[in-house]
Amino acid sequence: MAFRVERCTSLEELGEAVFAIGQYFGMEPTAERIERFSKNLPIERMHAARENGATVGGAGAFPFEMTVPGGTVATAGVTVVGTYPTHRRRGVLRAMMRAQLDDVHARGEPVALLWASEDTIYGRFGYGMASVAGSVSIPKDANAFVRPLEPPGSLRIVEAEEALRLFPRVWDQVRRKTPGMLARTRNWWEFRVLFQPPGGGEDGPKRFVVLEREGRPEGYAVYRHKPKFDDGEFDSELQVVEAVALDGRPTAEIWRYLLDIDWSTKITAHLLPADHPLWWLLATPRRMKLRIGDGLWVRLVDVGAALSARRYATDGAV
Numbered sequence: 001m002a003f004r005v006e007r008c009t010s011l012e013e014l015g016e017a018v019f020a021i022g023q024y025f026g027m028e029p030t031a032e033r034i035e036r037f038s039k040n041l042p043i044e045r046m047h048a049a050r051e052n053g054a055t056v057g058g059a060g061a062f063p064f065e066m067t068v069p070g071g072t073v074a075t076a077g078v079t080v081v082g083t084y085p086t087h088r089r090r091g092v093l094r095a096m097m098r099a100q101l102d103d104v105h106a107r108g109e110p111v112a113l114l115w116a117s118e119d120t121i122y123g124r125f126g127y128g129m130a131s132v133a134g135s136v137s138i139p140k141d142a143n144a145f146v147r148p149l150e151p152p153g154s155l156r157i158v159e160a161e162e163a164l165r166l167f168p169r170v171w172d173q174v175r176r177k178t179p180g181m182l183a184r185t186r187n188w189w190e191f192r193v194l195f196q197p198p199g200g201g202e203d204g205p206k207r208f209v210v211l212e213r214e215g216r217p218e219g220y221a222v223y224r225h226k227p228k229f230d231d232g233e234f235d236s237e238l239q240v241v242e243a244v245a246l247d248g249r250p251t252a253e254i255w256r257y258l259l260d261i262d263w264s265t266k267i268t269a270h271l272l273p274a275d276h277p278l279w280w281l282l283a284t285p286r287r288m289k290l291r292i293g294d295g296l297w298v299r300l301v302d303v304g305a306a307l308s309a310r311r312y313a314t315d316g317a318v
Contacts (some may be wrong), residue, residue, distance in 0.1 A: 003051040003092065005099040007044050014038060017048035017058025021082025036195075039187040041079065047099050049083070049092045056087040059096040061104060065183040066111060067175055070311025076104040076301070077182070078114035097125045101301060110305035113298045126299045131180055133295035134272040142287035143259035143267070146280070151253040153213045160194045163208040166217045167193070167244075174244055180296055193222060193242065206241060211254050219245025219254040225264070240269035251277050271295070 008014045015029035018037065022029055041060050049057035062077035078100070083092045104112050113130070116122055158166065168189060175181035184193075196205055204224045211219035222241040229235065238261055245251040255278065259267055272278075274292055279285050300306045 003049050003056060003087075003095070005047055005049050005095050007103075008046040008048050009043065011035060011038060011043065013048055013055070014041075014043050014046050016055035017046050018060070018080050020055065020058040020084055021080050023084075024082065036191055040185070040191055045103075046080075047096050047103070049087075049096050051087070055084075057083040057092040057096055059093075059100050061100060061112070063107075063109070064113075066113065067177070067179050067181050068310035069179055071309050072176075072183070073111055073306060073309035074107075074109045075182070076100075076107075076109045076112040078112055081114075093121075094125075101125070101299075105301050108302075108305075110300065110302040110309065111298060112301050113296050116294060116297050119294050122297050122299075127297040128299070129294045129296075130298035131295035132274050132292050133270070134274050134276065135270045135291045135293070136268065136272060136276075136278065136288040138259065138267045138278075138282075138288045140265050140267075142282070142284050144283045145252070145256065146283045149252055149256050151211075151256060153211045153218060153250065153253050155253075155257055156210055156212065158208050158210055160196065160206075160208065163194055163210070163220070163222075164189055166210050167208075167220045169217050170220055170244055170246065173246060203239065209254075209257065211245060211250055211257070213250075218250040219243075221254055221258055223258060223261075227263075234263060234265065236264045238264035238267045240267060243269065252281055255281065 008017055011031070011034055014037075015031070015034040018034065019027070019029045027033075041062055045063065046058060046060040048055050059081040060079045062079055064075040064077045065072050066075040081093070081096070101112065112127075114122065114127065116127075119129075164186070168184065171184060175183065194206070194208070204226055206222050206224055209221050209223075210217050221243040223243075224239040224241060226237040226239055227234070228237065238258065240258055243254055243258060245254040261267075274290075278288060282288060
């Protein structure tokens with residue numbers, strides 16, 4: 001078939017390209033939504049496949065800085081990759097991935113990474129599973145710690161504007177020593193973490209809490225209440241969107257807060273490391289129902305630059 005893969009040059013083209021995957025998730029590419037999205041995904045970082053002037057596929061890449069052992073590396077965060085159902089199995093995806101990788105290499109980003117919606121897609125294009133991630137569902141009656149904890153820190157519920165000022169201080173301390181974590185711009189915080197859809201969205205509004213000690217933020221959490229009543233009894237869920245804290249006691253304190261929130265029969269969280277401290281904090285860790293799945297998928301775009309960006313335990317050469 002005759003189609004071309006080109007960079008997008010306008011918000012309209014960006015919306016059409018994003019709709020290639022967005023349509024499968026019930027998303028409507030409204031002008032307001034696409035403009036907000038473009039603050040994190042530059043228009044020129046979105047590739048579109050076109051046939052006779054009509055968009056038939058799209059593939060984007062966020063510009064990131066990723067932590068690696070002992071340093072950081074410029075990274076392309078591959079996102080919103082999809083093909084219109086009218087043009088599946090015709091080489092559209094392969095052409096877009098080829099164009100995207102060439103563009104990433106030309107921009108001097110030695111690494112590309114993604115979260116895979118399906119685990120059989122991206123191995124064809126040189127990506128491999130580089131980490132695993134866990135999901136938990138902790139029953140309320142299994143939330144006890146192995147040892148009682150009296151939090152000496154101060155917890156405050158804050159509004160989004162104050163969260164925007166305090167939360168990045170914690171994130172930056174944690175991510176600089178945690179391989180695989182990404183630097184976040186202000187736009188990223190506003191849109192991906194703190195943004196509230198009109199009416200709170202289907203999952204309800206986000207709540208923000210900060211843990212402070214002597215006036216310094218040491219941890220935070222973003223969470224939602226998902227109310228539910230069954231046969232006259234509440235069966236509500238507390239969804240942890242993100243909980244980040246400094247190592248040790250601050251991590252225990254922020255999770256103690258989340259586990260103690262009333263009017264929830266279970267606490268759920270996703271994208272947790274497989275060795276999360278909850279393993280050692282909870283008195284009955286097997287009841288948190290940890291499910292392990294694939295995490296980051298990574299491709300080395302420039303092998304030499306990617307492997308030179310990190311430090312090693314010993315000297316040597318390959």
